[in-house]
Amino acid sequence: MKRLCVVALAFAVLAGACGSSGSSTKSDAKVGPVLVNDALPHFDTPVTLRVLTHDSFAVTQSVLDEFEAATNIRVELMPSGDAVAMTNAAILTAGNPVADLIFGFDENLLGSVLENNLLQEYTPQRLSTVDPSYVLDSSGMATPIDHGDVCVNFDRVAFTKSATQIPTTFDGLIESSMMKKFVVEDPSTSTPGLAFMLATIAKLGGGDDTSANAKWLSYWKQLKGNGVSVVDSWETAYYGSFSGGSGKGDRPLVVSYASSPPAEVHDISLAVESSPTGIITDTCYRQTEFAGILRGAANPRAAAAFLEFMLGGSFQADVPGQMYVYPVVTGTPLPDTFAKYTPAVSNPLSLPFADVAANRDRWIAQWSALFR
Amino acid sequence: MVGALPLMDAAFESRGGTHRSSVWRLLAATPPLAFLGVFFVWPVFAILLRGLRPNGVWNLAAFGDVFSDPSMRRVLWFTLWESIASTVLCVIVALPAAAMFARLRFRGKRLLWSALLVPFVLPTVVVAVSMLGVIGGGGLAGVNLNGTVWAILIAHVFFNYAVVVRTVGATWSTIDPRLEESARILGAAPWRVFADITWPLIRSSVAAAASIVFLFSFTSFGIVLILGGLSHRTLEVEIYDQTAKFLHLDIAAVLAIVQLVVVVVILMWFGRSQRRRSVLLEQRSASETERSAETPLQRWLIRSNILFMAVLFGIPLGLLVVRSFSTPNGWGFGFYQALADTRGGSTSFVPPIDAVGNSLLFALMATVVALALGFCAAWAIVGDGSDVSDSRFSRWTDTALMIPLGTSAVTVGFGFLIVFDEPPLNLRSSLWLIPIAHAIVALPFVVRLLVPGLRSIDPRLREAASMLGASPRRVWWTIDVPIVGRALAAAAGFAFAISLGEFGATAFLARPDRPTMPIAIYRALGRPGDYNFGQAMAMSTILMVLTIVVITVIDRFRPAGVSEF
Amino acid sequence: MDSAFLSIDHVSVRHSNSTAESLCDVSFDVAAGEVIGVLGSSGSGKTTLLRAISGLQSVSTGNVVLDGVDITKTPTHLRGIGLMFQEHALFPHLDVADNVSFGLRMAKMPKPDRSERVAEVLELVGLAGFGSRDIASLSGGERQRVALARTIAPSPLLLLLDEPMGSLDRVLxxxxxxxxxxxxxxxxxTVVYVTHDRSEAFELADRIAVLDSGQLVQLDTPEILDAQPATAHVAQLLGHR
Structure with a gap:
């Protein structure tokens, strides 16, 4: 009797597993233009749009309300982990997605997004307003929405107190005076950590070198010799190890974002020279975040409308204050604190996304071999 | 002639079956096992299959890749010894506290008993940042343990202390102290009393708690990442990376199978030392077993335990609370006020009242589900106490319920994504995901707390109820449920706490946005600046207070009259 | 006796583990209103006999017939038999009244009738006004009376008593x-009363059944039993030399 039940249960499980594997493929045709006279379309019947995001996604409620009122679309946000976990979860469900739109994968993930045929094509009409340097995907699948720069941040107070020169270059970080002063994130577990490793490859070269003596790896060897601390995540690095601003640790240098220093300022009248933290512009690596319509989406037209909305003025202007990133549409005004406390990063480092897609795992393995 | 008043004549009907009891047990075991089958076995099975049989063709090459890789072997070895060491350490330091709670009366006991669960509910990253403030570089302790295995062990004790103290303490307090006292009178030294009388009686509950600590340490993720530095990786971390980071489902599947095998082997081993207690003990109420501290030894026991807890919990948690009040403008409620202010009406902003409400709602749902299923399972495991022959069935059921604790959350989570994608079970984006996932984690706690309680019920009580006309279902409802009230309250407390604090299992699943308190804490901590950090600390403090309040209420809840036996 | 109220018909009980007592082909009839005392040394199968009648123990072979109905396969709670346990097995989480009314609740008796019946039965056993008392606060004798009250409250067709005086002192x-x-x-x-105490059996029973190693060795009135014990073992049990 007992055994019979177990067998029956196993069969039920198997039957279920088989039943679900043959999922239907919905239309993946190109989505046509949705804007009406350059304005968002209004849907006659209410539509629910599901947007898959990473956990850091944020938008001002009133800005979102405007969109919902204009279009008759109800937006359901679905946070699902960090950008990497979100993207891989979407890849796993490619063709039968949980949402209509995905937002928040960066160029390091772009390769696998395209390779796995995750998206359907839609070229936003408003793409023409975007600075062309952010339009990395020529196939019209992934639309750039915002960008950020991963940079080394410094604790101005600590450097002033110890009367040490603040480093301005990669080389400055390996000087003996910076012994045990720098904390970075593990590139295998953290997005800014990966960006900083890519920055060293972009700057120092040797990305093709599979040996342990690649140029960029030699730099890391020197960092290691200089007592660099590697932690799992941005939270641990910034709050647990960094001494500047709101950090509670004892190291004055940390890999964070170009947008971090404005967040440490509470009083806009504070002089830039006395703001608690700052960035080393030479170390900045560009990160662009993309959005796209998921293949098999239930409401591709609503998703397209949301894409247009994200490239619209109100959303673009909202991006710095909500997500600590920068708009991609040229001419979008920045909040005062951003304009004042973060120097413009004129020539950020970057690597072609196809190179990153092809080599990322090997680079991480090479890096890991050095640090584990 | 009052005698043969045919009150129950109508009830006479023949219902066959000499194996009545085993049929009932099977019926009782069905809901929890079916629940696990659908929400655990199926998704895990599907994701493993996706890894090992990607396009309908078996691909087992990953086995060779994994087993020939020395770094994978290192990971497995480290995971094993780290979790065994954590378990042993945790049991050693927690047993004296269990003794204190079980035997001695002291001021603030009830509050402390509830507060024990606080570390259990706090998000890992919050605790880790606080711990770094103590044992990290430049920390209060003056010694930097960051990145060492000691930091991992200390954190594991921090999180799991309550599991041992509350599980063992609850059992210990029901043991008649006169057993120990008469051993003393017969000339046994205190340690002999412990070794010969107490230990055999609490051993099964120690094994139950230890196996849970082992599983938590074995699948440790956040602690190892944050405090363990780069050189320490557990199987869980490896599985997470292979699944969520690299989407190497084949390697992840092999690792998940290795994890499963180790967990089952260890659980069977624990199961052996947990065989049913051969003597039936009459349960005593706390008021009967408690003594006020009279001997120097007893006073020393209280003092040293309190001191230990003050150091292990007081300092890091105190630091957290202090930081929640330490604003850039001096001491004050600035961060708490910031929690209540709308911050520009951001969608990422979680009004604290909403986060509290969502947390409580999910916790309530998870607790109800876990208690209902857990009671069925515990009842099936115990049976009616009359037959010993089915103990293998009991052991397997118990082990089956424990396996989810020893399984990687990402394996289950990604499995959910690929199996629940068709109606009627299109649950991938359902709000039920959260309480269901929490209930799976809470279920083994509930079962392990209820089984000893049910076993301690004199079977003659059930027989007496049966003789008075109660059907098996009514026996269960009128005898078992009220009498295991204490264990039930403890189980509800654990289930509630697990759900309040749970983050990992659901964090990476797509879910409609109903953020719980841990999610709100992570969101604040994911952004730079004093106010974001401060709000995370303030929300954590609120979570701590809420936990103490809820657990105190649950601990105080007793079905009428039970406190008197 | 042709009008058997309870009929034990070739009942055998075998336990899977051999150490426990068992029954071997026991048959006897009990008339309505009759009190049968069951005597035997420990391990003779007395308790097993009661458990077989009550359904707490399933029988290997044979039948139990009560009031003309074969109840061998009827679940315990539907048999309408009362059993008073050796250690009373009072429900520790219920007060005296709730213990006594338990069986009435199971029989779905309406609440007002229930309280009336509880009061009546408590009065009967000499515990009037004890309803709201806690079980823990009762003396040994009081517990015994509560157990008796609880057993007879639903007016069972048959009353089984398993060494009901076992834990009490001599005077009480x-x-x-x-x-x-x-x-x-x-x-x-109608009562089946198990005891190992000869005087109890002689005082209460109309007839006495003597069990030895699971077998029924004699069933007679106390007088006949006393005068003509069937075996040496019976004689020894009755205190004869």
């Missing part, structure tokens, strides 16, 4: 035995 026991005898007579109950 003598008093309670005579009270119990009066009660049984007043209510006209």
């Amino acid at each position: 026991r003598d008093r309670l035995v005579s009270e119990l005898g009066n009660l049984i007579n007043r209510l006209g109950l």
Whole structure:
């Protein structure tokens, strides 16, 4: 009797597993233009749009309300982990997605997004307003929405107190005076950590070198010799190890974002020279975040409308204050604190996304071999 | 002639079956096992299959890749010894506290008993940042343990202390102290009393708690990442990376199978030392077993335990609370006020009242589900106490319920994504995901707390109820449920706490946005600046207070009259 | 006796583990209103006999027929038999009244009738006004009376008593035995009464069954039993030399 039940249960499980594997493929045709006279379309019947995001996604409620009122679309946000976990979860469900739109994968993930045929094509009409340097995907699948720069941040107070020169270059970080002063994130577990490793490859070269003596790896060897601390995540690095601003640790240098220093300022009248933290512009690596319509989406037209909305003025202007990133549409005004406390990063480092897609795992393995 | 008043004549009907009891047990075991089958076995099975049989063709090459890789072997070895060491350490330091709670009366006991669960509910990253403030570089302790295995062990004790103290303490307090006292009178030294009388009686509950600590340490993720530095990786971390980071489902599947095998082997081993207690003990109420501290030894026991807890919990948690009040403008409620202010009406902003409400709602749902299923399972495991022959069935059921604790959350989570994608079970984006996932984690706690309680019920009580006309279902409802009230309250407390604090299992699943308190804490901590950090600390403090309040209420809840036996 | 109320028909009980007592082909009839004492040394199968009648123990072979109905396969709770346990097995989480009314609740008796019946039965056993008392606060004799009250409250067709005086001291026991005898007579109950105490059996029973190693060795009135014990073992049990 007992055994019979177990067998029956196993069969039920198997039957279920088989039943679900043959999922239907919905239309993946190109989505046509949705804007009406350059304005968002209004849907006659209410539509629910599901947007898959990473956990850091944020938008001002009133800005979102405007969109919902204009279009008759109800937006359901679905946070699902960090950008990497979100993207891989979407890849796993490619063709039968949980949402209509995905937002928040960066160029390091772009390769696998395209390779796995995750998206359907839609070229936003408003793409023409975007600075062309952010339009990395020529196939019209992934639309750039915002960008950020991963940079080394410094604790101005600590450097002033110890009367040490603040480093301005990669080389400055390996000087003996910076012994045990720098904390970075593990590139295998953290997005800014990966960006900083890519920055060293972009700057120092040797990305093709599979040996342990690649140029960029030699730099890391020197960092290691200089007592660099590697932690799992941005939270641990910034709050647990960094001494500047709101950090509670004892190291004055940390890999964070170009947008971090404005967040440490509470009083806009504070002089830039006395703001608690700052960035080393030479170390900045560009990160662009993309959005796209998921293949098999239930409401591709609503998703397209949301894409247009994200490239619209109100959303673009909202991006710095909500997500600590920068708009991609040229001419979008920045909040005062951003304009004042973060120097413009004129020539950020970057690597072609196809190179990153092809080599990322090997680079991480090479890096890991050095640090584990 | 009052005698043969045919009150129950109508009830006479023949219902066959000499194996009545085993049929009932099977019926009782069905809901929890079916629940696990659908929400655990199926998704895990599907994701493993996706890894090992990607396009309908078996691909087992990953086995060779994994087993020939020395770094994978290192990971497995480290995971094993780290979790065994954590378990042993945790049991050693927690047993004296269990003794204190079980035997001695002291001021603030009830509050402390509830507060024990606080570390259990706090998000890992919050605790880790606080711990770094103590044992990290430049920390209060003056010694930097960051990145060492000691930091991992200390954190594991921090999180799991309550599991041992509350599980063992609850059992210990029901043991008649006169057993120990008469051993003393017969000339046994205190340690002999412990070794010969107490230990055999609490051993099964120690094994139950230890196996849970082992599983938590074995699948440790956040602690190892944050405090363990780069050189320490557990199987869980490896599985997470292979699944969520690299989407190497084949390697992840092999690792998940290795994890499963180790967990089952260890659980069977624990199961052996947990065989049913051969003597039936009459349960005593706390008021009967408690003594006020009279001997120097007893006073020393209280003092040293309190001191230990003050150091292990007081300092890091105190630091957290202090930081929640330490604003850039001096001491004050600035961060708490910031929690209540709308911050520009951001969608990422979680009004604290909403986060509290969502947390409580999910916790309530998870607790109800876990208690209902857990009671069925515990009842099936115990049976009616009359037959010993089915103990293998009991052991397997118990082990089956424990396996989810020893399984990687990402394996289950990604499995959910690929199996629940068709109606009627299109649950991938359902709000039920959260309480269901929490209930799976809470279920083994509930079962392990209820089984000893049910076993301690004199079977003659059930027989007496049966003789008075109660059907098996009514026996269960009128005898078992009220009498295991204490264990039930403890189980509800654990289930509630697990759900309040749970983050990992659901964090990476797509879910409609109903953020719980841990999610709100992570969101604040994911952004730079004093106010974001401060709000995370303030929300954590609120979570701590809420936990103490809820657990105190649950601990105080007793079905009428039970406190008197 | 042709009008058998309870009929034990070739009942055998075998336990899977051999150490426990068992029954071997036991047959006897009990008339309505009759009190049968079951005597035997420990391990003779007395308790097993009661458990087989009550359904707490399933029988290997044979039948139990009560009031013309074969109840061998009927679940315990539907048999309508009362059993008073050796250690009373009072529900520790319920007060006296709730213990006594438990069986009435199971029989779905309406609440007002229930309280009336509880009061009546408590009065009967001499515990009027004890309803709201906690079980833990009762003395040994009081517990015994509560157990009796609880057992007879639903008016069972048949009353089984398993060493009901087992845990009481001699003086109390003598008093309670005579009270119990009066009660049984007043209510006209049909009773199977297990004891190892000869005097109890002789005081209460119309007939006495003697069990030895699971077998029924003699069933007779106390007088005949006393005069003509069937075996040496019976004689020894009765205190003969």
